[in-house]
Amino acid sequence: MSRPFLTGYCLLIYAFLLAPILVVVGASFNAGAFLTFPPQGLSFRWYVTFFNNEVFMRAIRTSLWVAFVTMIISGVIGTMAALFHVLHARRSKDVVRIAMLAPLLLPEVLTAISLLFFVYAIGIGTQNMVGMIIGHVLITLPFVFINVSASLESFDPSWDMAARSLGAPKLVRFRRIMLPMIKSGVIGGCLFAFIISFDIFTISFMLKGVGTSTLPIQLFDYLRTNFTPEAAAVSTVSIVLTLTVVIISEKVLGLRIHRF
Amino acid sequence: MSPGKTKGIGPYLLIAPAGLLLAIFLVLPYLNIGVMSFRVPGQGTPYGEGFTLVNYARFFADSFYIWQVVNTLWIGFLTTAICLVIGFPVAWQLTRPNMRFRGLAYGLVLSPLLVGIVIRSYGWTILLGNNGLINRTLTNMGLIDAPLPLMYNALGIIIALVHVFLPFMILPIMNGIQGIDPSLEAAARSLGASRATAFRRIVLPLSMPGIQAGCILVFVLSLSAYVTPSLIGGLKVKTMAVTVVDALIDTFQWPFGSALALMLSVTGAIIVVIFGRMTRMKWKVA
Numbered sequence: 001m002s003r004p005f006l007t008g009y010c011l012l013i014y015a016f017l018l019a020p021i022l023v024v025v026g027a028s029f030n031a032g033a034f035l036t037f038p039p040q041g042l043s044f045r046w047y048v049t050f051f052n053n054e055v056f057m058r059a060i061r062t063s064l065w066v067a068f069v070t071m072i073i074s075g076v077i078g079t080m081a082a083l084f085h086v087l088h089a090r091r092s093k094d095v096v097r098i099a100m101l102a103p104l105l106l107p108e109v110l111t112a113i114s115l116l117f118f119v120y121a122i123g124i125g126t127q128n129m130v131g132m133i134i135g136h137v138l139i140t141l142p143f144v145f146i147n148v149s150a151s152l153e154s155f156d157p158s159w160d161m162a163a164r165s166l167g168a169p170k171l172v173r174f175r176r177i178m179l180p181m182i183k184s185g186v187i188g189g190c191l192f193a194f195i196i197s198f199d200i201f202t203i204s205f206m207l208k209g210v211g212t213s214t215l216p217i218q219l220f221d222y223l224r225t226n227f228t229p230e231a232a233a234v235s236t237v238s239i240v241l242t243l244t245v246v247i248i249s250e251k252v253l254g255l256r257i258h259r260f
Numbered sequence: 261m262s263p264g265k266t267k268g269i270g271p272y273l274l275i276a277p278a279g280l281l282l283a284i285f286l287v288l289p290y291l292n293i294g295v296m297s298f299r300v301p302g303q304g305t306p307y308g309e310g311f312t313l314v315n316y317a318r319f320f321a322d323s324f325y326i327w328q329v330v331n332t333l334w335i336g337f338l339t340t341a342i343c344l345v346i347g348f349p350v351a352w353q354l355t356r357p358n359m360r361f362r363g364l365a366y367g368l369v370l371s372p373l374l375v376g377i378v379i380r381s382y383g384w385t386i387l388l389g390n391n392g393l394i395n396r397t398l399t400n401m402g403l404i405d406a407p408l409p410l411m412y413n414a415l416g417i418i419i420a421l422v423h424v425f426l427p428f429m430i431l432p433i434m435n436g437i438q439g440i441d442p443s444l445e446a447a448a449r450s451l452g453a454s455r456a457t458a459f460r461r462i463v464l465p466l467s468m469p470g471i472q473a474g475c476i477l478v479f480v481l482s483l484s485a486y487v488t489p490s491l492i493g494g495l496k497v498k499t500m501a502v503t504v505v506d507a508l509i510d511t512f513q514w515p516f517g518s519a520l521a522l523m524l525s526v527t528g529a530i531i532v533v534i535f536g537r538m539t540r541m542k543w544k545v546a
Binding site: 006007009010013014016017018019020021023024027076077078080081083084085087088089096099100102103105106107108109110111113114115116117118120121134135137138141145195198199201202205206215216219220223224231232235238239242243246 | 271272274275277278279281282285286288289290292293296306346347349350352353365368369371372374375376377378379380382383384385386387393420423426427480481483484485486487490491501504505508509514517518521522525528
């Protein structure tokens with residue numbers, strides 16, 4: 001392929017990738033009740049409707065809460081697992097890695113169904129958010145693991161040995177050498193866990209209880225029966241929330257988040 | 261890696277929480293769903309006492325379900341093939357050493373991943389619907405009289421699935437191409453190979469692992485996709501994942517739903533294994 005042709009082709013693909021997202025954002029500012037092109041004028045009325053809709057506002061609060069709890073749990077146990085994987089695992093290295101990535105490799109819908117049956121089998125049920133949060137932790141765990149592992153790969157053990165030969169106790173070595181090394185990996189992994197959890201659908205859909213619908217679930221339920229641009233306003237706010245987290249992590253904290 | 265390894269159980273405490281979580285809430289549930297598929301269908305309860313093969317018998321006896329599996333596999337195959345064909349040039353361009361605006365382009369490829377799947381599918385319903393942007397614009401321009409059937413069919417599902425999973429094709433291929441030593445291509449060129457030959461004989465075979473990873477990822481993801489087929493296909497076109505989830509949520513047929521879910525997953529897994537074997541063979545020959 002010649003150069004200009006290839007560039008043009010790639011621009012087309014980027015447009016394809018952005019189109020549905022831009023259309024949603026555009027639709028949220030549309031004044032009319034139905035989406036038309038060209039739009040019938042600019043308006044914030046769908047945002048007003050959305051902010052006055054207690055069902056959606058509760059769903060946003062639920063989503064933020066679930067994502068926060070998920071991030072903390074995933075962050076702690078994912079970091080511990082990554083420390084084990086890089087620093088201590090020898091023969092078990094491949095097994096640990098595959099096991100930690102398993103939730104990503106298995107079809108989410110099957111994981112969700114299995115977990116639904118299981119929480120009923122052991123009596124947790126779906127009356128509260130416990131089952132749903134367990135599911136979210138499973139899905140987000142690989143991302144914390146990947147990020148912390150990646151930041152550890154560049155860790156030079158001779159620094160730790162130098163500190164030890166100078167008489168630094170284990171805890172001091174962890175705090176002064178290990179923690180600064182992995183800090184960006186941990187924060188990056190946690191923020192990504194938050195974003196992923198905020199958008200998880202299938203797990204939440206199967207494991208939601210009464211009144212514990214997250215934002216994606218509420219939006220999906222709404223879209224099955226309604227077509228007003230209120231859904232577009234909800235979506236746009238959700239996109240802005242995610243973008244804020246990304247911009248904070250990449251621009252303010254200067255992190256490079258590993259997605260794979 | 262670290263020579264200062266500590267002996268004893270200390271390090272194992274690090275892996276214990278994650279290990280226990282995965283063992284209890286991933287391994288056990290998967291074993292449980294296998295057992296569940298052999299349970300007796302319940303009357304008024306999700307499942308009854310005892311074990312039976314009736315759930316699998318019901319699957320194989322009903323061509324409706326078999327066709328649905330075939331249909332789902334076909335949609336997954338087309339989605340994967342289209343992602344590969346349209347994604348490869350993008351991955352290729354993103355790895356060119358002298359590319360301008362690489363950061364921006366990379367961000368554009370990743371951006372869909374940051375937007376929830378419900379929102380992206382909703383975007384496609386706005387574009388593809390009978391009253392959607394595309395149809396209304398074409399009607400207003402006088403190009404068509406009746407709306408084009410873009411939604412509530414396999415075409416719409418595939419368009420949206422390609423969009424949703426394209427980044428999962430581009431990123432592994434990029435990783436694959438980045439791992440190729442550029443001097444190999446330069447050597448082929450200096451030995452008189454044309455650009456096309458160098459690409460076909462050097463770059464393409466060496467990027468096979470990335471292509472393979474991307475294809476498997478997209479295929480598995482499209483088979484288990486629920487939101488996109490559900491919103492775009494509506495009640496008219498259902499993929500297997502939609503049927504399974506609806507069977508469990510709406511009608512509480514746990515044993516039969518488990519059997520359906522496992523049949524789809526096992527078929528998908530077999531295809532992935534065969535695909536893996538085939539591509540590895542080709543890769544060696546090339």
